[in-house]
Amino acid sequence: MAADLPPLSVADALREAVAHHHAGRLPEAERLYRAILRVQPGHPDAHHNLGVLISQTGRPADALPHLASALASSPACEPYALSYAGALLHAGRAEEALLLIQTAMGRGLDSPNTRALRQGAETAILAPLAALFQAGRHPELQAMARALLARQPGFGFVWKALGVSLLAEGKSDMAVWRKAAELLPGDAEVHYNLGLALHNSGQPEDALACWRRALAIRPGFAEAHNAMGNALQDMGQSADAVACYRRALEIRPDFAEAHNNLGNALHNIGRSAEAAGCYRRALEIRPDFAEAHYNLGRILMVLGRSGDAAACCRRALELKRDFPEALNILGNALQSIGQATEAVACYRRALEIRPDFAGAHNNLGNTLQRLGQFTDAVACYRRALEISPNHAEAHSNFLFCLSHGEEVDAPTLFAEHCRFADRFEHPLRGQWPRHRNSREPERRLQVGIVSGDLRDHAVAYFIEPVLAHLAGRRGLALHGYHNHRHEDDVTRRLRAHLRHWHPVAAWSDAALAEKIREDGIDILIDLSGHTANNRLLTFARKPAPIQLTWIGYPNTTGLRAMDYVLMDPFNAPYGAYEHDYVEKFARIPSSRTFLPFASAPPVNELPALGSGSVTFGSFNSPGKLNQGTLLLWSRVLRAVPGSRLLLGNVGEGALRERLAEDFARCGVSAERVTFQPPMKMADYLALHHQVDFILDTTPYTGGTTTNHALWMGVPVLTITGPSSTRCLCAGILGRVGLTDWVADDADDFVRRAVEWAGRLEELAGLRAGMRDRLLHSPLRQPQTVAKGLEIALRTMWRRWCAGSPVESFEIALEELSSGEWE
Template sequence: MTNAQSQQQTAISQLLHQAVTQHQAGQLHEAETSYRAILEIYPKHSEANHNMGVLAVQRKRSAESLPYFTVALDADPTRGRYWLNYIDALLQAGQLESARQVLALAQQQGLHGDAVDSLAGRLQASAQLAGQNNTILQQAANKKINPGKKPSLPQGKNPSQKEINTLVALFNRGCFAEAAALAQTMTVRFPRHWVGWKMLGVVFNQMKRSADALVPMQKTIAFLPDDAEAHNNLGITLQELGRLDEAEASYRQALRINPGYAHAHGNLGVVLQNQGRLNEAEASYRRAIQIKPDYAKAHCNLGAILHDLRRLNEAEISLRRALQLNPDYAEAHSNLGITLQDIGRLEEANASHQRAIQTDVNVADAHFNLGNSLKALGKLEEAEASYRQALQINPNHAPTLNNLGTILHDMDRLDGAEASYRRAIQIKPDYAEAHNNLGSTLNALGRTHEAEASYRRAIQIKPDLAEAHSNLGSVMHDSGHLEEAESSLRRALAHKPDFSMAHSNLLFCITENSTVDAQQLFAEHCRFGMQFESPLLRNHQPHTNSRDPERCLQVGFVSGDFRNHAVASFIEPLLTYLTKYPQLSLHAYANHAADDAITMRLRKSFAHWHPISRLPDATLAENIRSDGIDILIDLSGHSAKNRLTTFARKPAPVQLSWIGYPGTTGLKSMDYFVTDQFFLPRGKLDEQFTEKIVHLPASVPFSPDKNAPPVTRLPTLKNGYVTFGSFNRISKLSRSVIALWSQLLRALPDSRLVLGGMPEDSDFETLVGWFSQEKIARERLDFHPRSDMHSYLARYQQVDVCLDTFPYTGGTTTLHAIWMGVPTITLAGNTAAGRSGASILYNLGLEEFVAYDTTDFVRKGLYWAGNPAELSNIRAGLRTRFSESAMSRPDLIAASLERALRIMWQRWCAGLQAEPFGVTQNEITDAQREHGQ
């Protein structure tokens, strides 16, 4: 015996001792685990097989015990208790004839005594005495057959043709339990004949008892080494047990014996597919089909391979051929649905999944796939129902729980989403996608640190999961860690270069980075265009829209923010007036899954509402063309839920970007960027845009909150010291911003700083540390978390003057501050993002709050801190000043936008290229008077 064999024998002995101890202690589950561990090492171990049989009988599963007793007896027929317990199990299973035959065989081999007589009595008394006490059996438990009469199982005898026919008939009728029992009896009565072993292995395979099928399959091969079918059957068993390399070897041996064996080619294809060897698998399936053209399963599997290879049209052909051959083939219907969904034919996909369920309602995967299809159609409540039906059939299917979590998240049922993801992870702890999705839900719940941990766990499990890197980058960005955010986002793109949202997130991130200059920023935006637009340019199709310059225009607005979001607050007042123009027909393309009260209001302003969050770019672009859109308006830029990769396909003759993002899209297909002369002075920053600049009297209207608290007296008049404030998001509070603000705070030792809008679990200590490095004490800083709108606005009553961030200056927060009587000192930058604050102040005639460099910023801060009377007068008049500005005139901005759209359209009708232009307030006043408005 070699050293390795000795070690293996020792391990088996230790496992057997452990198993028997557990068994005797009544720890049946633990004992079974230990016995199975022995059988993994040595499948023919007599004692482990025998005791597995005893376990099954104890659990009232007599039929399941029989193959274990068979293997035990075959390995060691000298053990009397093996015979006795086998016969007892046959009796308990109701197999009286088999029990009679095995008892007779045992007696022929020399087994005698009280226990044998008791079994004979039970046989005679039939079923009424089946529960008789087994004490006599236990007394004989260790009794061996007389060594002087060492038995051998009968040899040279074959089952009759009638017995074989009966066994085959049971198998063909699907009576697998009865077939298994008869096959087991055959292996005892005729252990040297192949038929019982072969049929037993096949029956166990059909019963999904692959572990039990293995030994019968192996014995069959020993009897029939040149039987291709036997090798194929062994391959099926090994494949089910996850032993793919051995399964492949068995299939290849079958094919060496019979190269024209179609099913072996098909099964080999499955193994190769499971190993990720898709091209080899495709070849195997095609060979199977060449041999057997009506082989529906091979056509179905070939379709699945072609789908995985992204050859979707070929996949559809193969799957439809499978269904021609077998119209009730549920798996083929499901695979066809998946393929059609990926092609973008969602309604057809849904129909295929419905057909799969009609074919077999109890297949969890069919309900799962239907849920995916309904999710893609945006029918989230129906998708939820399908996922829950799948979970009733298979409660432990982690992908279903994961996908259920995603739709619950989309429906803003975040607690339910969290629970679903956590259940998926409990079932499958290494499920990286579920960890990633859990992170997104935790982030939405405001639990930033937990979200970060989930993303990091996902990356630890699956380092190339680009989505997790991107999400980690976003949460790092939102918490103000810009360098780490940028690194994470670049890692996401390294793993997945075509990940457009990660690229957009990167652009948003570096827009806030003061170390990135204007030229670098523009170059990065252009790289987005090169990655996602350049490959599509050659495929742009001519537009067939009627070139009538005065006709009614079909205008589409694309946004993921037709909901409780700043963009909606800007667009809603405009829609009130835009809907009054009879020459405009408005379409909304809503790229968000869940609606809210604001969504319901906005829907009433559009003649057409199109949910698009689940549509692929190609499908959406085709739909936009089919809708006859003349002018398509992007309201997102590179912010979340954008569809710039659809705009890159140029689905409309005229395309423009507006409101959602302070910078270029980087796309040549985007014709115009709409703004005002304060945000982008004429000719000043044009070189930072791929679009042509169009100026309106004001970029957007702003509607103050109707329930805003009143403007109060300037706090410094009561406090005796000046209070600065900032309500910008934490990601804008960079180290350089803190350094500049600290210069002002150091110059005014009694001044204080209010920092509002902080995420609840923000790491304030980083900010506190930066201020400390600048010699600003913690007690001068007043942090406040995010709150409801009224409380947020009331916080401005404590502030004398706000300090702006850079290089990404404030927008909505600056407008809120204005309405509450608080001006903002801003540093006008040399990028669009750096001019947002300045544009608002210029619009209101507050140029004296716009600084041109850091020295000027500090100087202006000191000036206003030292002139409280002047600042108080400005505070008192800001609401009036705002109400008299263009920003408070949605009617004016709507009219100027309508005029701009008509100019854009007329240029396209005339075959002219896009060029910069502007619409002045005087033009609009004249136009309004002319139209009687």
């Protein structure tokens, strides 16, 4: 025994040293530990206890050699590992401490003490990173984290800190989160953030797997439920998304983002009123939630509340100045309440912020088109399609705009429609189904009608009288596929005439096509063509054996899937323009009737008889008022001294100024032209009391406005020509025997206008008897159109049952008086 040890054994000396240590007599304890080590230099307990004592006296660096020696002798001893790691941590060597703890835990030394020490080491390592995060110094934080990981790549929590810093800068590095998830498999937040990275990179299925893992770890993780809803939304599974958002809100009722997202999902499945409630709840929680203000504005537009929608979007822009989506919806709202100039400014501002915003280019084109600025509108649509070649709505709007212009000839217009099919239909042709509809030529036919205009819309005036006559026909079962989120009184009337009713505005084109196949539709009718709320991409999937287009659009759809277009000899003279259609012509004796407005005012006497001068009128949309039309009208005004022109549906000050300037350049002074803004139907019809006869637009002639004018006793002077748009008005006039009002060219138009302006007594008589003429014209009767349509549908069906090719055909007038109709 060494001389400086008391006369004790090493074991006894160790017990005495420990007693001194526990009693706080640290100098005595330290003297004995050191004495033991002089006798037995490798004694593990003496090294360990001496290291602990030295560390306790504020000298952790001096304690480390002793603690290291103890652990080296017994690597599996938890107290040795914990003491050494603690001293490393207190000595400012947190990285080494953590590595030691991780090694110990890997050997099974997993206890509350080791976990607490690990957390302490991680906190020490994170402290400088946290300080940089709080200061917003993310580049420095990221540099520090990457340097640390270069030394110690196994620190999962540092990977996590790096990922969080990148997220704060709007970046999402998937590799960072994958590494964090590998090293921290039990960390729900890490799996959540990896899911976000996967979702942002277009991998929603993998993202869902991560969020499910996060929820397995932490079932009450509201953000993960919300994120799952977002991914399901992107995958088109809005109904499932609704369940996720509702679960998130069960956990966190004040989760404003989840309320907002729930509103989006409900809107997508057609529950717009409920969606509005969700946005309002989000705003109760967070009044400064710009996205919720924007979404509420968007939904109010759908619900027809444009003024309220505009207010919501303005509030969103107050909270988030550079918000192109809100500017876009604000533009839509302003456009719908007649403030087109302000709408144009909104779209242009949105495009300054986001030049590649295809939707804003499209909407700007729509507004410019309505203002008659066709060249600029076409440029907007082309730009939208450059940015987003698969933007079907913009492509349809582009075609609709070209149909109004004067510069594009018929072959070019036809080619442009075919290009639509090349883009959208051609990729689908290989997936067209083999239709298994029962080939029984005389069985009841399942007939589907697809339209976004089964509501208070011009199309309803044409279709409602026909449906009323077809509703009770034993040979037909009518299905209505209503493609608008809003229903009104007209919708409810139309719905009563249809055996089956399907609201489909929230359905994808593919889902709607599958629904039509499941319903066993034999013949599918499109009432939209390339107008708003069309479902041509559903027709492009060929869900029904026979498909035809009617009423809504005067040109070809361009789709090979569309077999027929329903025509008559009045709007499709033989040989005039069949070559401009992909579809074959199914001609019936009359393809149009019209339901007059129930509260229309009575017909008045001819105004010119009292005033002594003729007043011409036009109530077509400003989008038809091209330069050629204005030149033509100006020729008439110059040729009829003292005559005036009343232009309705012109509300914009800027539009009025432009039109007045155009007329002045054509030699017509401002006092000869009167402008009237858009107004309610009864007031609009009453304006006809001031008009002697209507001057039609060209090349896109009047349809609905012509019918309204005739009901008010006012004839319409039009020009026909070799295109469908030029024959719209001529067809209406031809069905009621008013062929004297159809001119062959511009010179003939001016000549006829001058002649009729000088035949006031005859004009007055025509006016007085016009309603009676309309009511008793055989070719205008709803039953005539309904009969012809049903016989045409049966003809198409018989041909399909026989395996005959699709060909043009005609139903003669005599056929309507035979068969079961009688």
